[in-house]
Amino acid sequence: MQTSSRPIGVFDSGVGGLSVLAALHAQMPHEQFIYLGDTARLPYGTKSAQTVERYALQIADALVARGVKALVVACNTASATSLPAIRQRHAQLPLIGVVEPGAQAASAVSRSGRIAVIGTEATVSGGAYQRAIVARRADAIVTAVACQLLVALAEEGWTEGVVAREATLTYLSPLFHTPQASRPDTLVLGCTHFPMLRSVIGQAVGPQVEIVDSALTTAHATHQMLQREGLLSQQTDAAAPTLRLLATDSTARFAAIGSRFLGRAIAASDVELIDV
């Protein structure tokens, strides 16, 4: 099989990365995708960098064994901790995470250089966004806050209403209800779950703050990477499924919650249970 007609591998600890998959599919409708959610071991966001790296390498191996032509790490925590290890193991494989595209977009869009990042505990404490933004823009002042409860809210589907509003305010008020001069003008949604809460997050920070959703920026960056490598699919293989969904646990829960993130219905029978 010609390399360019092989599928693109996408992975996340669970269903959050389906928001990235949806953006990738919208950007590149002629491509085929294999998505793997490591639902047996989710979440990654509260685990140590060493453990996340070990899991991410196993997932990368499983996707490479399925013949992917490129790999998108659609999980902020795994992107922040595990890209070097994956690159070392699979040196020839075009590889992209969600942190660099998000940092790129935030650096470009911020006027003041004051940028806030929200993510999981592991993403924030690892400092990958902070480093990636400052590397592009030395004048940036980056504040990062772990918003662990927002992950649970998105999974529970509580994306509107008083609990979502108050939880978002509790995390974000200390950052944004500050004097104008020190207030960030840009907020990076550094977790694939957070676009689900975009509306309450937008209300909490106000309309003057630019919100960077790394799903969209990653889809754009992936398209550029494939173009650069000459790996864009030349034509659609009508016989192959456009989206192939794999999970390491409970296909029923993957389908039920994943549908919200993908933005279209998933049946449990659409999801293949695999062991990695």
Add this chain to the structure above:
Amino acid sequence: MQTSSRPIGVFDSGVGGLSVLAALHAQMPHEQFIYLGDTARLPYGTKSAQTVERYALQIADALVARGVKALVVACNTASATSLPAIRQRHAQLPLIGVVEPGAQAASAVSRSGRIAVIGTEATVSGGAYQRAIVARRADAIVTAVACQLLVALAEEGWTEGVVAREATLTYLSPLFHTPQASRPDTLVLGCTHFPMLRSVIGQAVGPQVEIVDSALTTAHATHQMLQREGLLSQQTDAAAPTLRLLATDSTARFAAIGSRFLGRAIAASDVELIDV
């Protein structure tokens, strides 16, 4: 070493079971305990019964290899799904979970037989509490609700305040703000995280509802089991540590969050990192 002087094994997917460990230690101050939190794979509450059973067996094996004289499954999800498999593998080992003692206490305390249970998705969908209560009390009408967000609230330490109050009300109002005749008079905290939220839960259901905390009932039942088996420790071994804490990931996070559940300070250096 005499059997009765060996430690009691206690395990949970993470730190929640430390509330059970605290109750066990208070009930039996002369015993030694080894606690294992499977933090590399937590939470169990959103995973399939098969996956939880596989993990629980590995954890039980690890504790048996460390010479425990009895095993307390201090995790509602693992208790609800995995006791038969553990019993089959380790037939000689005195074994207790948190579901049966909780069901026993609720059956005894309820006047009307209307009993509500809150737990994780896996605990509720498996129906173990429902079956255990009805087995003891055929007239019981059991309503079970999965309250996944309360787990995240307890871990985040948001146990008071508007977010905790509103989340608890969102889950419990449909059950308790109903006509008197159909209202439960007893609520089982069917997750080891929920005693942390006891105050807001009590406010949500009102003072006339009895709250059953399975940590306390499990400690009592464990004491009875050891007494029956002649396994109560005869004297304290001053040379051995009373509480030995093991985790499969990130000892720093275990210590930080676990301190709240155990009710006393834990340093990261008190926690041993192991692989199972």
